[in-house]
Amino acid sequence: MTSASAGCGPQPDLEDLLRELTPQVLGVTVRRFGDFAAAEDAVQEALVAAAKRWPDEGVPANPRGWLIAVAGRRMTDQLRSEAARRRREEAAALAEPPPAQVSDRDDTLTLLFMCCHPVLTGASAIALTLRAAGGLTTAEIANAFLVPEATMAQRISRAKQRLAASEATFTLPAGPERTQRLRLVLHVLYLIFNEGYVSSVGSDLHRTELSGEAIRLARMAHQALPGDGEVAGLLALMLLTDARRPARADANGELIPLAGQDRTLWDQGLIAEGLALFHEAVAGGAVGEYQLQAAIAAAHDLAASVEETDWPRILGLYGLLEQMTGNPMVALNRAVAAAMAVGPAAGLELLDAVEERLAGHYRLDAVRGHLLEMAGDTEGAIARYQSAASRTTSAPERNYLTVQAARLRAADPR
Amino acid sequence: MTKFMLLQNYSATPACSVPMTDWPPADIKAHIEFQHALNSELAENGELVDAQGLAGPELAKFVISDGASAPVVTDGPFPEVKELLAGYRMIDVESEARAIEIAARASAAPGPGGLPIQQPIEVRQVMGAPAGDL
Numbered sequence: 001m002t003s004a005s006a007g008c009g010p011q012p013d014l015e016d017l018l019r020e021l022t023p024q025v026l027g028v029t030v031r032r033f034g035d036f037a038a039a040e041d042a043v044q045e046a047l048v049a050a051a052k053r054w055p056d057e058g059v060p061a062n063p064r065g066w067l068i069a070v071a072g073r074r075m076t077d078q079l080r081s082e083a084a085r086r087r088r089e090e091a092a093a094l095a096e097p098p099p100a101q102v103s104d105r106d107d108t109l110t111l112l113f114m115c116c117h118p119v120l121t122g123a124s125a126i127a128l129t130l131r132a133a134g135g136l137t138t139a140e141i142a143n144a145f146l147v148p149e150a151t152m153a154q155r156i157s158r159a160k161q162r163l164a165a166s167e168a169t170f171t172l173p174a175g176p177e178r179t180q181r182l183r184l185v186l187h188v189l190y191l192i193f194n195e196g197y198v199s200s201v202g203s204d205l206h207r208t209e210l211s212g213e214a215i216r217l218a219r220m221a222h223q224a225l226p227g228d229g230e231v232a233g234l235l236a237l238m239l240l241t242d243a244r245r246p247a248r249a250d251a252n253g254e255l256i257p258l259a260g261q262d263r264t265l266w267d268q269g270l271i272a273e274g275l276a277l278f279h280e281a282v283a284g285g286a287v288g289e290y291q292l293q294a295a296i297a298a299a300h301d302l303a304a305s306v307e308e309t310d311w312p313r314i315l316g317l318y319g320l321l322e323q324m325t326g327n328p329m330v331a332l333n334r335a336v337a338a339a340m341a342v343g344p345a346a347g348l349e350l351l352d353a354v355e356e357r358l359a360g361h362y363r364l365d366a367v368r369g370h371l372l373e374m375a376g377d378t379e380g381a382i383a384r385y386q387s388a389a390s391r392t393t394s395a396p397e398r399n400y401l402t403v404q405a406a407r408l409r410a411a412d413p414r
Numbered sequence: 415m416t417k418f419m420l421l422q423n424y425s426a427t428p429a430c431s432v433p434m435t436d437w438p439p440a441d442i443k444a445h446i447e448f449q450h451a452l453n454s455e456l457a458e459n460g461e462l463v464d465a466q467g468l469a470g471p472e473l474a475k476f477v478i479s480d481g482a483s484a485p486v487v488t489d490g491p492f493p494e495v496k497e498l499l500a501g502y503r504m505i506d507v508e509s510e511a512r513a514i515e516i517a518a519r520a521s522a523a524p525g526p527g528g529l530p531i532q533q534p535i536e537v538r539q540v541m542g543a544p545a546g547d548l
Contacts, residue, residue, distance in 0.1 A: 253450070254446065386435050389470075390471075390472045393469040393473070398470075399442075402435055402442055405435045406435055406437055406438065406442050409435070409436065410438055410439055
């Protein structure tokens, strides 16, 4: 799905412009006509028309106005049918008068809240966010999630039906609801980022554009809410993590763990930007889970090697994160940090504490194998690596774990 | 063009009965590289539709339902693991002969010591549209 391989898509500059304008154009159109689902379709059609016409005709002097006008015309065409007009009249009679002036900033934010509405499942929220707020086409989203375009179109259409049925309104939530809803928005952006980041190894390299999209959407959220520490923290986390992507896989897409990565490949520009954002985020005082994760990513990014990493700091940060989230996966990472900071026995002890909650999960076995290897228990490590290899659902991870087991066996034949 | 599925299971092969975790690490890497290279070559030829490995038999489940009561879901371990599907390639090629040629390449993937493992590859044509009314 990269711009270069899209083939039928517009040039990167034009694509960027269209994606940037999408939330603004949709915001204006929804507020003018009130029907989110129809407005979203109309804006998509306007984007397609622009992608088709602008390369030949040139970008209009006011591209935003052009898109708003074309989307508005689609809406009017659609509303001409009698039934639709009746619906519009009824809706107009019930609707509050539209506010005189709403900033693009608020529109972007409202749109993100709408796309990440609590009535939607995670997968639906992701798809709708990428299309309505991100300006990606259904085909691009389908390609990124390796499903047929018709399947993705249906997922998006059902998400919009669900929003309509739940009478979700295109307004900014206020008060405590807003805090709750913002958490959902950040979680969806985090999921989109991870979807792209984890596929930066393996054969699905074209999906990595999802990470770039998540970063762009997080930047939009940060611009709309510059004072929010968690929004800044999430953006910092994405940048500090994405910085390591060039070193994460070899030419075949096979996984290279942190310890084996060529750190000169890490993107220093992203690291600098991520660090600046991180410091800005934590200056606010209150600390949330994304800021903690960003702090951990920063500690890795600043280290010249695994040995020179500030493991005691990382151990402390994982401890805070585990208290805050109660996530057993965080406990696994904390065990690795403890093994590095204190010694393998300390790490193994922490693993015993989560054994029950993660029984049968391949990552527990993978981490235990690693710590047993550190502790010199070769036989135990081989067994755990093999068990993890047989249970992972990722091909690059299976290959990596299989080689780990074979490497130990070759060094210490039975 | 005709689509074919090239399927492989977990059966031991005439040339190799050693599980992969017992191979020398360099031979595992060579085997993985061979699979990547074959997929890249097929993609560059415009012949690759999809290539996927499946997660291990440890995660497999069998489901039977009569449509009314709760479905019967059977977990492993299964006695006939060897018959389970391990992975597949779907290719879109000019002829069955070409499909067999590609299957032969996949079958001769390198194993321990770089020797071909002679993995049996099941070649199955994917059903398509009916013949035209000419």
